[in-house]
Amino acid sequence: MRRIGKVLIANRGEIAVRVARTLREIGVTSVAVFSEADRDAPHVTACDEAIEIGPAEAALSYLKADTILEAARKTKADAIHPGYGFLSERADFAEACEAAGIVFIGPSPGAIRLMGSKNDARITAEEALVPVVPGSRGALDSDDEVLAVVKDLGVPVMLKAAAGGGGKGMRRIESADGLSEQVAAARREAKAAFGDGSVLVEKLLDPVRHVEVQIIADHHGNVHALVERECSLQRRFQKIIEESPSPVVDGALREKLQHSACELARRAGYVNAGTVEFLLCPDGSYYFLEMNTRLQVEHPVTEFVTGLDLVRLQVEIARGAKLDLPDLPPRGHAIEARIYAENPEAGFLPTSGDLLRLAWPEGVRVDHGLREGGVVSPHYDPLLAKMIAWGPDREQARRRLVGALRDTVLLGVHTNLGFLISLLETEEFREGKMSTGALPDVPLLEPSAAFWAAAASSRGAKQRKSGASVSPWDRIGRWRVGP
Amino acid sequence: MKFVWRNEIIEAVLENGELHLSRDGRERETFEARIDGDRVITPAGRFRFAVAPTRDGVWVTAEGVTAFLEYPKPTAAAGAANDEIRSPMTGNVVSVNVAPGDAVKEGDLLAVVSAMKMEFRIESPRDGEVESVSCAVDQLVDLGAILVRLKDRS
Structure with a gap:
């Protein structure tokens, strides 16, 4: 057994706060890392200790592997939890941790590398007899090669950054018009986001649903697959609403999906938590899409329907514990809505600014990294918070979530709150008729008399000082280690 | 108070349990509405609301709609x-x-x-x-x- 008494969380925002919560519950000391822009961020106060790691730009702070490792050494952390994004899927970082004698809470560098390469992942899936989507064999690193494959497969196709993941660096090509400009833009995005402009081309299946299976595996060869999640509702390949179980997966299909996911995980020598994503066609056929070698944003829906704490399991597995999970059929239904800093009234452009008022509703789980008076910075991911509702059935979970979203106060930054409510109220969502292709028609909510009465009541209300913090002494949290 | 909403100027006045709403060039509408702490009460129900005024306008949330309402400005040169x-x-x-x-x-x-x-x-x-x-x-x-x-x- 490896000793893990102190964990450095190499992340920020809601996921860092969420990981810190479990660490506290299991009696493990937590260490936050923070950039200059995040000195007062909630993830810093959520942890027992904190250490500054550089300027606001993620490339110079949260993405700097050597700085993070140095922070772990300085604070004498036994392990690093990478969260999602940032360094979570960087095999070289996991390797560097190992070399430094620090436990990386996640899979082995080899498994990260294997699944991180879309092409190797595809080959591994084929070897594990898991069906894969028709597409390019290997990553393509010139516009001409990409163009040739696209023409060969025929539109529509999907271009994916070979080094990408989590919906970043993907571009749908629907028509052959302006094909070379579309290809160039996709490769540029890939290069900017991942430092590697090579892409894969896949036939676009439409309509298709996005269904994924949570895997949890220990160092002793035990691999468990949990209830699937459905994440078909996406905008620009970013998931918006996720739920578990999927409204269209029955017991027999669940067993097949879980079997495929386990076979792939075994073939990849996978350890710790991971997610195998599939595309599910209307006839029940499914194809392997990719494996995410980390904790997913949407993991709370799985926690609701299984009763497990996935972060706790991650730590226990990293310590070398043997997994002994019973079969866990879904218990009720859970739905998650992602609250993004974006303006649906202005083409969903990312927004930033000062959080003037913040109040969360009762009766739901909210994972967030916000505080009233804080700043939503343009430097980081626009995901502000996740709201997760549970119900004994899907409709009750849906109603609870809509009610809670309506009761949420988040002022000072444009968000997609109204859009989420409207989307959850569409007939398509209520009936579970979703696909990854197009979102249902989501009407803009019209302000009611209550809204205008509230607006009118603001006459004479005191202007909020924007972003200004009160005295730092009011917020003094725990002991901090200086940079 | 006057606000800009989706390119329209809307005047909302709350007095004596009534909301008077006038939109650009349209007839004034009146609704039953009153404020009770952090709730606004209309015939449709009791809703949590919040406002946050800034220099240029006010953030408002109630009954599922959150928006920033700008105060009208003297219009700049067209174009x-x-x-x-x-x-x-x-x-x-x-x-x-x-x-x-x-x-x-x-x-x-x-x-x-x-x-x-x-x-x-x-x-x-x-x-x-x-x-x-x-x-x-x-x-x-x-x-x-x-x-x-x-x-x-x-």
């Missing part, structure tokens, strides 16, 4: 907005696709700005000519920064 192409967000300039003197058509790509790992295409809102370009590739631009100025085609 000016269309001539100054501003960045819709804080971000990094990825490409500049026009140069001063270029003729552009409505919808032509002027520049690409990226933020939060996504790219946004800044397109020309009208036909015209590029008067000046005030951004460069790899430059960090603020929300509202002027990227390109247009003028009528000479």
Whole structure:
């Protein structure tokens, strides 16, 4: 057994706060890392200790592997939890941790590398007899090669950054018009986001649903697959609403999906938590899409329907514990809505600014990294918070979530709150008729008399000082280690 | 109080348990409404609400709608907005696709700005000519920064 008494969380925002919560519950000391822009961020106060790691730009702070490792050494952390994004899927970082004698809470560098390469992942899936989507064999690193494959497969196709993941660096090509400009833009995005402009081309299946299976595996060869999640509702390949179980997966299909996911995980020598994503066609056929070698944003829906704490399991597995999970059929239904800093009234452009008022509703789980008076910075991911509702059935979970979203106060930054409510109220969502292709028609909510009465009541209300913090002494949290 | 909402000026007055709402050139409507602590009460129900006034307007949330209502401003010279192409967000300039003197058509790509790992295409809102370009590739631009100025085609 490896000793893990102190964990450095190499992340920020809601996921860092969420990981810190479990660490506290299991009696493990937590260490936050923070950039200059995040000195007062909630993830810093959520942890027992904190250490500054550089300027606001993620490339110079949260993405700097050597700085993070140095922070772990300085604070004498036994392990690093990478969260999602940032360094979570960087095999070289996991390797560097190992070399430094620090436990990386996640899979082995080899498994990260294997699944991180879309092409190797595809080959591994084929070897594990898991069906894969028709597409390019290997990553393509010139516009001409990409163009040739696209023409060969025929539109529509999907271009994916070979080094990408989590919906970043993907571009749908629907028509052959302006094909070379579309290809160039996709490769540029890939290069900017991942430092590697090579892409894969896949036939676009439409309509298709996005269904994924949570895997949890220990160092002793035990691999468990949990209830699937459905994440078909996406905008620009970013998931918006996720739920578990999927409204269209029955017991027999669940067993097949879980079997495929386990076979792939075994073939990849996978350890710790991971997610195998599939595309599910209307006839029940499914194809392997990719494996995410980390904790997913949407993991709370799985926690609701299984009763497990996935972060706790991650730590226990990293310590070398043997997994002994019973079969866990879904218990009720859970739905998650992602609250993004974006303006649906202005083409969903990312927004930033000062959080003037913040109040969360009762009766739901909210994972967030916000505080009233804080700043939503343009430097980081626009995901502000996740709201997760549970119900004994899907409709009750849906109603609870809509009610809670309506009761949420988040002022000072444009968000997609109204859009989420409207989307959850569409007939398509209520009936579970979703696909990854197009979102249902989501009407803009019209302000009611209550809204205008509230607006009118603001006459004479005191202007909020924007972003200004009160005295730092009011917020003094725990002991901090200086940079 | 007067607010701008979706390009319309709306006046909302709350007094004696009634809300009077007047929209541009339309008849005044009256609704039953009153405030009780952090709730607003109308015949439709009791709703949690909150407001946060700023210098230029007020943030309001109630009954599922959250919005920033700008206070009306004396209108600027017509057309000016269309001539100054501003960045819709804080971000990094990825490409500049026009140069001063270029003729552009409505919808032509002027520049690409990226933020939060996504790219946004800044397109020309009208036909015209590029008067000046005030951004460069790899430059960090603020929300509202002027990227390109247009003028009528000479």
